[in-house]
Amino acid sequence: AQSVTQPDIHITVSEGASLELRCNYSYGATPYLFWYVQSPGQGLQLLLKYFSGDTLVQGIKGFEAEFKRSQSSFNLRKPSVHWSDAAEYFCAVASGAGGTSYGKLTFGQGTILTVHP
């Protein structure tokens, strides 16, 4: 069964500092990988996705992520964090990488990001 692990429950950074959120996945085939962000009381907004091709993917709000098959990782990065980035971040893997399944998402437990001024 597929699974996602986000080792860091809570991360605190200063505004302007760089950020890396870790994500490890377990999936038998080529994964479809996603990062979503959730502000308090809100739904999920897609930051970026990896389906195939270039292993470094760019997303919205200046975020990027790198897919490393050898490490089963898909870490999210941002070179300079803004106070508005404070939120909860979820990594997810979709089933059916072969395009034949229904695309159910399996999420990690999330990482809460706090940004200090």
Place this chain on the structure above:
Amino acid sequence: DTGVSQDPRHKITKRGQNVTFRCDPISEHNRLYWYRQTLGQGPEFLTYFQNEAQLEKSRLLSDRFSAERPKGSFSTLEIQRTEQGDSAMYLCASRRLAGGHLAKNIQYFGAGTRLSVL
């Protein structure tokens, strides 16, 4: 696209009561998903529809839960005889049928319905 809409945003109910939530997906999205998110956890898959057909149900979806999508457009999720353990955020998402177009294999989420069972 107008986005995925969920109603109500908040629901407070007493234990034992029935509740129903509604989800309106993005138009022309024929796949619709329900997830449940408890405090401090990531969303967990509950069930999914392709058009009006419910094709998969998680073991999390007990007999007290039922979901429908009668005309392949909006969907409802009903919980009967609510329990305190049902307190959670219920999220709905929709997407197009991928059909080989990877760019469309993206789920768009609504803002969720937060259920509190007293």
